[in-house]
Amino acid sequence: MGRKAEFSEKPKKGPGRKSKKQKAPTFTKSTFAPLDKDDGKLSHRQKQRQAKRLQKKVVKKPKDKQPKQVYNSESEDEDVVEEEEVMSSEEEVVQNGKVKGFSDDNKAWLKPKQKKGAEPAALEEEDSDEEEVESEEGEESEDEGKVKVGKLFEEEDSDDDEVPDDNFADSDDAEGEEESEDDDSEAEEEDSDDEDDSDDEKLPIEKANKKLKKQEAEEAKLAEDEQQMSVLNQEIFKLPEDQEGEEEKPITLPEIQQRIKDVTLVLSDFKRYRQEDRSRQEYLEILKKDLCVYYSYNEFLMTKLMDMFPLTELMEYLESSEVARPLTIRTNTLKTRRKELAQALINRGVNLDPVGKWSKVGLVIYSSQVPLGATPEYLAGHYMIQGASSMLPVMALAPQENERILDMCSAPGGKSSHIASIMKNTGVLFANDANRDRIKAVTANLHRLGINNCIVSCEDGCKFREVMTGFDRVLLDAPCTGTGVVAKDPSVKQSKSDVDVQRCYNLQRKLLLTAIDCLDAKSSTGGYLVYSTCSVLPEENEWVIDYALKKRNVKLVPTGLDFGTEGFTKYRQFRFHPSLNLTRRYYPHTHNMDGFYVAKLKKFSNTIPVDNDDDLDEVENVETTVGSEEKVEEEVPETEEEAEKSRKERKKLGKRAGKPNLSEAEIEAKKKKLVDDERKYVAKVFEKPVKVVKKKPVEEKQPEKVSENGNTKKPFEGKKNKKTKTNVSETEEKKSVEPQTNGNAKKFEGKKNKNKKSLPTQKPEETKAPVVPQKPVVKPSPPKPVEKKVVTPQSNKNVKKFEGKNNKNQQQKNQNNQKSPAKTQTPDKKKPEAKQVLEKKKVEVEKLPEKVSQKIKAKMDVKKGKGKKQIGQLKQNKKKVKG
Amino acid sequence: MKRLSDDRAKILFEKLSKFVGPNVKQLIDRPDGTYCFREHRDRVYYVSEKILKMAETFGPDRLICVGTCFGKFSKTNKLKFHITALNYLAPYAQYKVWVKQSFEQQYLYGNHIPKSGLGRITENCPQYQGVVVYSMSDLPLGFGVTARSTMDCKMADPLANVCFHQSDIGEYIRSEDTLF
16 A cells, blocks of 8 residues: 555654743742642652651761761751751741741841742752652641651651751851861851852752762761771781782782782872881882782883882873884875875775874874785885884974984984985985894885985994084984883883893993084084983983083083973982983873983084093993993993993903912012013014003903094004004095095094094093003903004193092092992992901001002002902902911 | 996996986986986995985995985896886886776786786887886886887787886885895
C-alpha cells in the first residue's frame, strides 16, 4: 500500500509556537492560600523521605561528634535545625511579613523581602519538590506549621520551636553566638555573607547550606587525616622492615608504587609524618631505591635527578619521561611552505597541527596512515623529521644570510639543514662531525633538502681551530649522555654512570673552547655561539658554560627563546655565574619536548685570557674525581693542558707504585742518578744542543701534544723535523696550502694562534718549574722530541715571574693537580689526609740528621700533593718503620 | 678536490647535455658567481668557487662533500649520475615525464615506467633521451631515459616500458651508504 505516514512523531513546527509560549508563572502568596487547608500536610511519600533524611543525619552525627567535642553541641543543634530551618524560616519570614510592628532591626531586615515578594517563590520552583512543599507549608498559619513540624520530628521538638525563633527574631544575636564558638575565620566569612545576603529571604537556607558544606569539608578533612594517619602508621611500621629484610620478601610493582606514594607523603610534610628515629636521609634512600626499581633507572641517574628536582616535579618528570614526545617535522623552506606541506600531508592521511606559536616551520604529527619517513614529500626534501627541541638551538643561533657558520657536531644534519634553510642557501655552512659513519647521513640529508652551500667535513671537533677559524656563528650541539631523551632511548636510564657523565663534560668543555676559538669576535653580524645538549644534567650544561665563561672572553646573552625554564645558577655545591639564568632548559613535563638545554654566548674579544687560568685549573683538578684509574685514563681530559699534567702524574705514579721504600741515602743516590739520566736523555733526544736544560721537564706522549699545540706550532716551524710523524705533518701541509687558497682567513688564524700560544704552553710549565728535581722520577718515554720542549723557554719566563710571587700557591696547585690522577672520589676529604700524612713525614724527617733531612724535605715538598697511592705508600712506609 | 681531467670533463658535459641540452651553459655561467665542477674521490661536485676555496682548507681525507654531488665515475671511467644531481637537472630539464599517482610509489622503489604508469610526457621526445620524472603534482621524483619516443608511446602496449629508471629519490633511503 502507500507510505506509512507517521503523524504522531512529527514535531510541531512553526515560528508562532515559541512566541505564544507562556512565561513561567509567578505566584503570590495569596494563590497558595486556599491550598493551605487541604494540601498543607505532607504526602505519605514525602513524609517517608523526610524521615529517611533525618535518619541519615542522625547516623552521621555520631561521626561528627568524634573529632571536635566542643563544637559538637552546636553542630548537633544545627544538624537538627537545618531541616527545620529550611522550612520554618520560611514560615517565620512569611509570618513576619504579615505581622507589623517589629523592632528596627527586624524592619531593616524585612523590607527587602517584601519588595522582592515574588522572587523567592520563583526560585523555589527550581528547587526540589520537597522544598516546594515546604514553602507551601510556609504559607500556613504559625500554629499549624509548627505543630506539623513538631509531629514530624518528635525527638527534637524542643529545639524546633526555639532555635528557629532565635535565628530569626534576633538573627544577628543567634548567629553571633553560634559563630563565636566556630572558628574565627568561619565566623568572619559568615558575617560578611550575612551582611551581603541578609536582605535575602533565603538567607537561612543558604546559611544552613553553608554549614552543611562546612561540615562536609570538615568530615573530608578528618577522613583524610585519618587516612594519612593510617598511612603514617603503616610507614612507621614499614620503614624498619625495609631496612632489616628488604631483599628477603619479594615486592610487587604496585606495592612499590604504594610505598613511593607513602614516602613522598611523609617527605611532603616531614615534621609531621616522620618517624622520630628516622632521618630524612633514610626516607630519601628508600624512595630512591623504589623509584629506581619502578622506573628502571640506575641509582646514579636517579640521584642526579633527585638533586635537580623537588619531589613533586621529580615524579612528573619521571612520568612524562616514560612517554614518547609527539613526532614533529620541520618544513624545508627552501622547497616548500608550511601551508602547502600541511595540505599535501593531509591529503596523504596525516593528522597534523602547527607545533606552536614559537615556530613557523614546525608541524606536530598526531597520527599518520603512511610512514612519514618515506612519503614522496619527504624524499623530495620538503620536510625533515626533527624533534621540536632540536629547532630551538637553531632559532637561538638566528643565522643571517651570507654568514660563515659552523655546525661542529652536525650528524645527522637536522640542525645544519635548518641553519642552511634559514640562510637561504647563501653564505657558507660548515657541517662537521667526528663520526665517519654518521657523516653520511648529514650529506644525504643536506642533498635531499637541496642545500648547496655546505661543506661537510669529518674533523675532530677539538682540533677544528687548526683547520679554520673566523666564523660568524657556531652551533655546538655537543655529544652528551642523552638523559633528556630517555623516552627515545631508555637504555640511558640504566647505562649511564658518573664516568660517562665525566667523559661527556670533559669532551664538551674541550669542544666548547674550540668552538669559541673558532668564532670571530669582530664579525659585524655575529660572534655568537649556541651551545646545546639533549641532557638535563647541570654537569653537562651550566657547568660547562660556566667553565667557558672563565676560560674565554665570552658572555652569555639571551637566547631569544621566549619560553623554557631558566638555567641553574646554583646547583648543589656549585655556584655558577649569575648570568647563567639567561640560558634555557626544557623539560618533558613542562614543555612537552625532550629534555634540552640551550645557551647563547657572545664572544667579545679574540684574545684568550691567561691570568686566572691557574686557579681554575686547580678547581678543575679537584673536581675531576670519580672512577677507577683505568677508566679515567680513557677519559678525555678536560683541557689539553690538564691532560698533559695528569698524564705526567699518572706516569709518575705508575713508576713509583710498586717500588720499595727508599732510605735517605738511597733517595739521594737516586736523585743524582736521575739528574744524570736527564742529561743522558737530553743528549739522546735532541740533536741540537740548544735548549737542553729547559727540555728536561717535558716528557710526554706524542699524539696529544699535537692536538694541544696546534697553536704553538708556528714559532718552531723551522724545527719541524723534530716533530714526529703523526698528524703534525698533515696539519703542516694544510698550512702550507692554505695561504694560497684563502689568505684572509689564514691571517686571522695566525694572529689568534699567537694569542693562544701563551695559554696552553704556560700551564704545564708552571707546574713543572718548582718541581724540577722530581721530574726525573718520571721515566721519560724514550726519545720523543716534542714541540713542547721547544716551547718552554717562552713560557718559563712567565712561570718564573709567577714563582716569585707565590711559591706556596704553586705548591698547593701541584698538590691538587697531582691528586687528580689518583681520582680520589671525594677530594675534600682526602686533602686533609694527605696533608696529615705529609706533616707526619716531615716530623719524621726532622728527626733525621740535618743534611739528609733537608734533602728529603726538599723532595717531600715536591711530592707533597702526589696521588692517593703514594700517600698510601707513605703510610705503609711509616708502619714498616715503626714495626 | 681537483679539476676534472679533460676526458672526464667531456664525459660529464656529454652526459649533462643528455638531460638539460643547451642549458648546460646556464650551469656554468651563473649570475651569482662562478661555479665549477670538481672531482673528489671519483665523485663530481658542483660548487661555487667561493665555497670551494674554503673547502680547500680541509685535508682530502677529512673532506666529505662540498656543494652538490652530481655523480660518480666508475672504474671504467663512465659517469653515473646520482639522484643528488636532480636538484640541478630538474629546473633545466628539456624533456619531462609525469607518472600517475598510482605508480608514484612503485617508481620510488626503482621500477621502470610502463605505459600504464605514464601520466604525461613531453611532446616530440625522442627515443633514449634523458628525461626528468615528475609526479602529477610536479614533484621531481628522479630521472631516466625514454625507452620509446613520444609517438611510439601512444601505440605501445600498456605493460611495455616507456621510460627506463636511472635514479629516483627513494635512493636517499635505499642507498644512502653507497651514494656518498
